[in-house]
Amino acid sequence: MQAATKVTERTATAASGSGVTILAFAGDIASTSKDAIMEAYHGLGPSADKVLLDFSGVDYINSSGIAIIIQMLLEASKSGQRSVGIFGLTPHFNKVFTMVGVAKYATMSADEAAALAGL
Amino acid sequence: MQAATKVTERTATAASGSGVTILAFAGDIASTSKDAIMEAYHGLGPSADKVLLDFSGVDYINSSGIAIIIQMLLEASKSGQRSVGIFGLTPHFNKVFTMVGVAKYATMSADEAAALAGL
Amino acid sequence: MKNGSCVEVRLPSELGFEKVALSTAASMASLMGFSNDRVEDLKTAVAEACINAIEHGNQLDDSLSVGVMLSTTDDGLEVRVMDDGLGVGEAPAAPDMDRKMMGEEDPRGMGMFLIQALVDEAEWHKGPPGRSFVRLVIRLDKENK
């Protein structure tokens, strides 16, 4: 009964001129999203050192889904050479991500333009 | 537990150059809307011979609400000199109004521009 | 989603609460993969069935509630709306707009017609008090036509 999570990869250019990989999510971000999200993440090449997660196509996120994002941030931090940013959250989920502390480990931006401007 | 119906009156100019009175609804169109809708309708001056009902601010309509609109169309038809048009319905309620036959007695348009163009 | 999964809602016999049932039904139908168009049809059908249960079946009696059972079937969603009244037999004749506009027919009386027109199956069952219900079905295979 969960809407399957779709993850689409695309690239963009940051204000600084460097390449950025965007993982755009659609559907639900819940416990059932784990494989889709982690497979997309593990499929990123080693050169993808700037990653943005696009939540603008997502309308339901629960705490198990946020835990998957934390898992990803943990792996990125362990790698020591990859920054992960987040954009496209609704104001409500922006608040929720901040409440649980995700904002400490991922730069949160309102939209893609703002996210790219900061990289 | 029904959202109070708000009715706002405004005027516009038809493509033909004549004056048009628009009654814009907001909230629910249900049995509880009767007074708000019929009072607004009865408050129209005799010169208001072209009336448009704007449903673009409405998100819930039930059959008791449609019955009130039919009551209004009946009064307009009895007066013999007032045309009533409808615009701003969602595709779903456009279908519903057509199913019950309202479209036979009120011109249905997608939006205000289309409604004014036809008058 | 498992076949036979069932969600039950109980509403007070107060007009307006049909909107709560409509939201529940819409959410379940969306999860099942129905298109927005079909979900809109279901919303109106469920709302009209609940209004009738509240108004006619339970006659707005505070102490009675309306039951809405939403069940997934092999090929769709079945909704039963139950009240404590004596129920109703077949749906009345389709509304006649010409007669309504002549003042010869009550402007109301469109709920059961709309229910029948909007869903794939609609059946009214007269039962012992508390067991009268209308059964609505929307089918997923209709989606692909």
Next chain:
Amino acid sequence: MKNGSCVEVRLPSELGFEKVALSTAASMASLMGFSNDRVEDLKTAVAEACINAIEHGNQLDDSLSVGVMLSTTDDGLEVRVMDDGLGVGEAPAAPDMDRKMMGEEDPRGMGMFLIQALVDEAEWHKGPPGRSFVRLVIRLDKENK
């Protein structure tokens, strides 16, 4: 709307159905006049409470259902989410993101924290099996602050 009006929902113990409860609760809160912000808070709180009831309370057991009671009070909306488990006492410590990022704490374990953070009152009650529940309240007066 009358004080004490109550809507009850029963859900199967299957993940995903929390979204049906969330829609029902959102619809009721909107009817009561809560702002969109508060409705969003309630949606997340109700979803998390239902997920816990489905997963931890009823341990995904098909034969058990989760009960959600939505009641209007003098000044707000009270929600009880009931399951057949043994319940839980107080909410655990707030998630520690630094420890999670060190791999010292499970990345999960944020549901009860979010519930507490998003509603005006949250209380967990351990009961005999079938009577464990969490009680959530959002108040209308908070709207005007």
